[in-house]
Amino acid sequence: MKAIKTLILTLVASFAATALHAAGELNLFGWSEYVPQDVLEGFTKETGIKVNFETYASNEELLSKLVAGGGNYDLIQPSEYAAELMIRRKMLAPLDKAKLPNLKNLDPELKGQVHDPEDNFTVPYMSGTVGIVVNTEVVKTPIKGYKDVFQAKFKDRLVVLNDNRELVTWALYSLGLPINEINPAALAKARPVVAEWVKLVKVFDSDSPKTALLNGDVDLGIVWSGEAAILWNENKKFQYVLPAEGAHRFIDILAIPANAPHKAEAHAFINYILRPEVSKIVSENFPYTNPNLGARQLLTAEQLANPASYPPAGAKLQTFRDIGKAAADIDKLVTDLKSAQ
Amino acid sequence: MSAVPAATELAPTDSRRPGWRAWALLAPMVLWLLAFVVVPTAILLVYSFCERDEVGGVIFTFTWENYHRVFDPVYLRIFVRSVYYAGLTTVICVVLGYPVAYYIARASVERRNQLLLLVMVPFWTSFLIRTYAWITILKQDGLLNGLLLSMNFITEPLGLLYTPTAVVIGLVYAYLPFMILPIYGSAEKLDNSLIEAAHDLGAGPVRAFSSVIVPLTMPGIAAGTLLVFVPAIGMFAITDLMGGAKVPMIGNVIQNQFLQARDWPFGAALGVIFMLMFALTYVILQSRGARHAT
Structure with missing residues (x-):
């Protein structure tokens, strides 16, 4: 139900965005109610890259769509077990870490998890x-x-x-x-x-x-x-x-599908999300556990005291x-x- | 035909066979049906004999396994329950919708249009938003309980939301217009002189209604029944939102196969059986209707 609502919002947003003459494009396929609109707009404003945002409501839905070959997605947000399967089936592209300097902000505790022991394919988004x-x-x-x-x-x-x-x-x-x-x-x-x-x-x-x-x-x-x-x-x-x-x-991650047409833009988006001040916006909207230690320092004492988030x-x-x-x-x-x- | 003068005897082929113009006019519709009915149904049929692979893709083999599973008691029970809920919804829609439709059809033309507009107004708002509105009405500290409590009809709030009652309320609400409109269509055409004739022949109001009015509006009732029963049986949004997804209906089960369980072949097999059942029911009803008419 939410997915439909978000989809409509997304359509409206993407029509508005077509008015801009953008430098590039990014097809983001993410969870409904998980990526704040402010973050998408901020990214487009700064880079000129237009974000086409589509949503799904479960990992299974994401897998169904990818397996069926629908959509040319550049960036997806699976949870760890779905990512594990995708890595095994060679459905994900390896990350170019040179393009992701902001990886340093991440909590080391979330690195090297079983789904991606070398952290070659996935970046934690929220857990x-x-x-x-x-x-x-x-x-x-x-x-x-x-x-x-x-x-x-x-x-x-x-x-x-x-x-x-x-x-x-x-x-x-x-x-x-x-x-x-x-x-x-x-x-x-x-x-x-x-x-x-x-x-x-x-x-x-x-x-x-x-x-x-x-x-x-x-x-x-x-x-x-x-x-x-x-x-x-x-x-x-x-x-x-x-x-x-x-x-x-659960660890929800960011990953790039193997056949993504806009890999450079996808890396730019991941690096943007990893900035403490951007990641903080995600936390404010969706108070899950933020794996970004830099962002955590920007949160208020009350946000950090929330027993469900932390x-x-x-x-x-x-x-x-x-x-x-x-x-x-x-x-x-x-x-x-x-x-x- | 034998009385027709010889002068009008044109080449018989012209008048009977549709010419290219007719086909040209039909083409958009035929293409539409091909692309959105025939092809998807064919895909469904092919998938229903395939197998699911590890990630939920479809492996093209030939197996009856999915159909074996459809006839597992689990799914049959869900099927029966769905038919029951859809049937109950249809009956309630007839009972509630018939007087409304009849009243509208008998009203003056101007008033009739106003009333018809009222029936259609809900369609201007998204179906999901209207369903959420029902949640606001039925929830424990919602509008209905608040009203009943303040009027001292009840002392404890009623647990209405997330029950089968809530599902039926939601279904009746969603599909009532689809019952009212076809019955209105039949009732509007009803010839008043036939009802007067029934009265003249000594029929009381009940007799006139059951022997004259109902049979004459039967096509409307039948069309409404089809329009309500068929979508109601496959509905999954209302059972999820207002029923709390507690008791699965066949629509939920099929949706689940395509999303959560990622078992498209099994979902396809359920869909095929579902369609066959409808086709069969429809054929039976039609042939009965035809026999009735002769």
Whole structure:
């Protein structure tokens, strides 16, 4: 839904932009609600490069489009597990680091991650976690992990991401199983857990799970940390908790497809985003964890104190790995359990 | 025909066979149908026998596997539920839409146009925005609960949003105009003298309605039913937004195959079966209608 809204905005913006006689072009394919309009305009103003911005709502949608051969994209924003798959399938172009001096601003902790051990193909854009939001005005009992959320007393008071892999991952965490080994045995163990859980959920929403919490339709949620951060900014009653059993950490990255027609422009854009003052604008609009240490210094104390954006160290976090065809098994399992209600 | 004078006996071919002019006029439509109906359907059919590869691409082989999966009880149950929801929506639309359409058709010409405009006005706003408006009305601290609470009809806010009721409300709201307009079309053409004749022959209002008015407006009801039922069964936006994506409908399942699960061949197989079912229902209805007419 959001994607459509953003698409319309983008179309309007791109029509406005055609009026300018630009030096070059950049076809950006990014998440809906993730790249601030100010950043795009600032880049065009400075370089004269026109940005054509298209959006998607999930990594799977991005992969579908790229695999189907649609669009000549110059820059994409996959999450780490999708990037891992693309690197393996040689779908990404290696980066020319000489053109990216601002890489020095990045948090070294995010370098050399499993999806791209040499950092040859990817640059972190934002990272975040999937955790629990509690409306502490209504829920008085302590909530520490997935098992505390999915209790019978919270039936119809829960919102969770409408994402089948996330749901199965939480079940695997709660069982103490590895989250990236999706096989029939693991799914068989997760099945009864997920079956109980889906009965308790009131809303499945990946686009804007904060809405149901803000509207008072639910009291607890398992959502993207950026959504939780916005809720906390609205009202401090919304507390963010990283599940004790472990949580999914995602790293959204910038990468250039192998067949991108405008690679030089794409490098220019990446380097522009990596400037502290530009990256700060992203943080202000979308309060995920900013991997840019220079930008973090420009944030206010309150922004840095937001527990959803910058959670305390020591939590058990793991990124997703590519699971190949097992994605279809997960989809069938969750569809089955949802429809069995 | 035998009574036609010999002078008008032209070459019979001219009047029956469409000439090149007719084809020229039809060409845009034929091309349109080819490009946007025939070709996509053919692609769907081909894909439905293929396999998904690791990244979600399509491997061109021949397999019945996707069709085996379609008949898995999981998907059949979803199918049945979708038919139920769409059917319920259609029935409610008929019940709500018929009196409205009839009233509009019987009103004076000027008033009729005003009322028709009112039916169309919602289309000036995006469908998604109107759906979000319903969320504002139905949510827990929303307008409806606020009204009912302040009037002391209820003591606890009703949990309306994200329930099957909300889905049906959303569907009826979205498709009601598509029921009203065709019924209006039939009712407008209704000859008043036939109703008067029914009364003269001793039929009361109920009898006149059921034996005269309904059969004469049946084409409108049938067209409306088709226009409501078919889109309603495949709808996924309303089930996601107003139903909380809790209970999947067949539209959601198909959408999911093309996006999240990236299993295009299976999605294609679901689509093909879906289309076949509609075609079959349509053919059956048509042949029944034809038998009825003779």
